[in-house]
Amino acid sequence: MICGFDHVVIAVSDIDAAISTWRDGLGLPLSHRASHPDAHLEIAFFQLAHGGFIELVAPLSDRAPIHKFLQDNGEGVRVLCLHVDDLDRAVADLTRKGVALDGVGTPWVFVRPEAASGVLLQLWPKNRPHRWRDGDIQK
């Protein structure tokens, strides 16, 4: 079942301004920054000393997946990503309890906001790596 914090995704409209806020204002060290023109996204990561990280996501164009969220909601938390021991078992348990899920059967499973106090939750197997931090993502 859900057993820990992995990361939080925050939608921002201006990646430079948001990096300044979190690095210069709040004092978090910027761990990594990447641009993904194919996905129309700019992303910045702040690793937290005691585990987990904060991910800022900004659209490069109105074709970015995050663009509509920003239009409708403004800047703010987009996804709260939590660890699970075993994704399949977590999905089975939550489904049995009637919790509304999206993405079942794919690696990317979400608990819908209406089932989590208004927050979109992502279920992340605790041993699954993050490419920006643990793998082959562009530096």
Add this chain to the structure above:
Amino acid sequence: MAFHISAEERTAGTIGSAKLAAIVHDIRTVGYAVVQDIVSAATCELLTQSILEDVERVRSTGKITRHEEVTGPGHLQLGLRRHAPFVTGDLLANPFIECVVAATLGRGAWLGFYNGNVNCPGSGYQPLHFDRPYSWKTPEDAAHDGQPWPPLTTTLSCSIALEEITVANGATEIYPGSHLEPDVATWPVHNRLQDHPELLARRSPARMEIPARSVCFRDPRMWHRGVTNPSGKPRAMIAATYHAAICKHWRGIYVPNIPPATCEVLEQNPDLRIMDNGELGDGRLVFDVDTRELFERENSRHGINRNVRFVMPPKRVNHFLDAHEVGGARIIEHVEPAPV
């Protein structure tokens, strides 16, 4: 985003230009837009009842349908009755639907598919898929025909909610914005989205929730799938699909480089389409003749080709069969429509 029709727009039978532009913008960027309350309650009640009766008849055969075998149990592509009073103007000659179709696909767009989509209790998860490939496979091909990259859709799917469609009764899972993912443009046939988790990782799914009597206009290239219906009763929806005038194949496929002589014949007879064998044939959808009046009462003020033809008694349409064949249903004679 959901859009409402004003009293003035209802009187005029059209949607104001600024609102229409916003609807088209959402379809092009997000992949869908919902226009609320544009189908009558009476039509929804009539069609829901007929669909539930027909689901009973299909289930009474004791067989799983061919579509379920391919896409997942419990998701019925159910033919809709093609005779009066079950064919109504606010479904197939609806000025607001035709207004959005014309704004998205251009005048001369034509109705290519009209069918029921029922999510039954006990249904499973369909494979994640898209309904249409890109009409242009490369930026060069698109530019040659004056298209941007990614190219605009040449097909628009209209999902008509007969009742409120929510997570609670199995609203379709969608991946907003995924219709603009060009990686899939050149995929070989049978290449499945679930084999590409790196593409899914860029996006989060949502649900295509639609209020009752409303229509969701969807770019069929957007990734989606039917999911379980936990409500305990069948959820009925209607699917109407339109194709741009440049699409000359009967399934709405864009065929480049049609020989000039063939183009001339197609221009002279808009009822003709290119068949699977390359020959030309009548590509119109078939309906019983007692529905003719509603189609011909008034021409589409938005220039939509309703693309229908009518069969006379003793012939009639068996709506249970051949939803995905030419005409969208089977023509029968001296027998009653039946699922088998």
